[in-house]
Amino acid sequence: MILARVIGNVVATQKNPHLSGKKLMLIQPIDLKGNPAGSELLAVDAVGSGIGDLVIAIAEGRSARQVIKAEDPNTPVDTVIAGVVDEVITTQGSLYLFDTMQGR
Amino acid sequence: MHLARVIGSVVATDKDERLVGVKLLVIQPINSRGEDKGSPIVAADSIGAGYGETIFYARSREGAMPLPQPNACVDAGIIGIIDSIHVPITDEGG
Numbered sequence: 580m581i582l583a584r585v586i587g588n589v590v591a592t593q594k595n596p597h598l599s600g601k602k603l604m605l606i607q608p609i610d611l612k613g614n615p616a617g618s619e620l621l622a623v624d625a626v627g628s629g630i631g632d633l634v635i636a637i638a639e640g641r642s643a644r645q646v647i648k649a650e651d652p653n654t655p656v657d658t659v660i661a662g663v664v665d666e667v668i669t670t671q672g673s674l675y676l677f678d679t680m681q682g683r
Numbered sequence: 684m685h686l687a688r689v690i691g692s693v694v695a696t697d698k699d700e701r702l703v704g705v706k707l708l709v710i711q712p713i714n715s716r717g718e719d720k721g722s723p724i725v726a727a728d729s730i731g732a733g734y735g736e737t738i739f740y741a742r743s744r745e746g747a748m749p750l751p752q753p754n755a756c757v758d759a760g761i762i763g764i765i766d767s768i769h770v771p772i773t774d775e776g777g
Contacts, residue, residue: 586715586770587715587768589765589767589769590766590769591764592764592766593731593763593764593766594730594762594764595729595730595749595763598762598763603739605768605770618685618712618714618720618721619686619714620685621684621686622684630769630771640743640744653748653749653753655741655745655746655749655762656741657684657741657743657745658684
């Protein structure tokens with residue numbers, strides 16, 4: 580699982596039927612200081628996250644499908660937002676939602 | 684899933700039989716600002732994406748799932764066509 584920040588959302592009317600009704604958010608993986616780390620990902624939101632939130636994302640298909648409770652095993656989702664993070668405490672200090680907004 | 688732009692198509696008559704009937708498009712991975720990220724790849728298209736359109740695709744096994752044969756030998760598949768991207772948080776990442 581990775582820490583990421585929700586930086587935006589995407590509208591796509593013409594898409595695989597298994598994704599209809601699903602919220603598609605754009606997330607930017609971040610390091611423990613809140614700086615961008617890796618390329619952006621498109622994730623299905625399963626927990627009602629909003630733009631600017633600090634989140635936990637799962638970037639692996641099998642687990643992702645469990646989070647969104649996909650009935651059909653052929654649901655082509657490989658990234659989901661599985662949790663909205665309030666705080667991260669590590670040996671490198673703490674990371675709050677506010678920090679990621681300042682982040683730099 | 685990942686963002687990309689359709690930049691071309693591939694015609695291959697001699698190929699694995701599970702790829703027969705599968706439309707192959709050349710896509711350029713991009714970030715939310717439309718800047719190229721990495722090198723172009725070939726992806727299977729089951730949505731009907733057109734040249735120049737912004738799409739999102741899945742890699743590895745999920746890429747083959749939308750196809751008539753979900754276990755086809757495909758490691759990148761177009762999942763949807765993007766109508767609009769809304770990114771209010773400007774960030775130099777991506």
